[in-house]
Amino acid sequence: xxxxxxxxxxxxxxxxxxxxxxxxxxxxxxxxxxxxxxxxxxxxxxxxxxxxxxxxxxxxxxxxxxxxxxxxxxxxxxxxxxxxxxxxxxxxxxxxxxxxxxxxxxxxxxxxxxxxxxxxxxxxxxxxxxxxxxxxxxxxxxxxxxxxxxxxxxxxxxxxxxxxxxxxxxxx
Numbered sequence: 567x568x569x570x571x572x573x574x575x576x577x578x579x580x581x582x583x584x585x586x587x588x589x590x591x592x593x594x595x596x597x598x599x600x601x602x603x604x605x606x607x608x609x610x611x612x613x614x615x616x617x618x619x620x621x622x623x624x625x626x627x628x629x630x631x632x633x634x635x636x637x638x639x640x641x642x643x644x645x646x647x648x649x650x651x652x653x654x655x656x657x658x659x660x661x662x663x664x665x666x667x668x669x670x671x672x673x674x675x676x677x678x679x680x681x682x683x684x685x686x687x688x689x690x691x692x693x694x695x696x697x698x699x700x701x702x703x704x705x706x707x708x709x710x711x712x713x714x715x716x717x718x719x720x721x722x723x724x725x726x727x728x729x730x731x732x733x734x735x736x737x738x
Contacts, residue, residue, distance in 0.1 A: 584677075584682045590676065593661045597672070601644070602638070603635065605633070608633055608732070608736060609629060610626070621734075623727060631647055631732060642666060643666065644666075646662065648660070648676070656679035656680050658685075658718075659677040660673055668698045669696045670695055670696065672695065673694055673726065683714070686718055690710065690712060690719070699731055705720060
């Protein structure tokens with residue numbers, strides 16, 4: 567009986583935890599399907615990380631980022647940056663798409679390993695559309711807070727500020 571209870575507890579515990587929602591090739595096809603895509607790696611120095619953290623008002627945990635450029639006739643149309651960060655004790659991976667002026671076009675959650683009820687909705691992510699490094703992107707300021715998901719919305723907003731700052735660093 568004890569093992570049966572443990573089995574059901576384990577089964578229901580893991581069913582509420584997310585996982586990979588979309589892999590990178592699928593995300594690239596979905597967002598950049600009609601474009602030629604080039605992948606670049608961006609390597610940050612310790613000095614550049616410190617400067618970027620001041621602008622983003624958030625800590626960079628990585629010094630290496632994957633950037634995907636969607637090109638048409640050799641001209642960059644969009645850029646997408648992958649960012650993985652820790653929420654509570656597990657990670658979330660975002661794919662943030664920018665236009666050529668550094669405005670957020672869309673944000674897609676590729677992986678989410680926290681319980682599914684803490685994932686931000688597409689409606690919440692829509693608040694970032696057209697935002698740039700010049701926008702605050704702060705919950706309670708120009709972004710809605712979400713009851714019961716304080717860590718998720720704070721960390722997700724911080725991740726988007728980091729990626730807007732990184733976009734500006736790479737392209738401006």
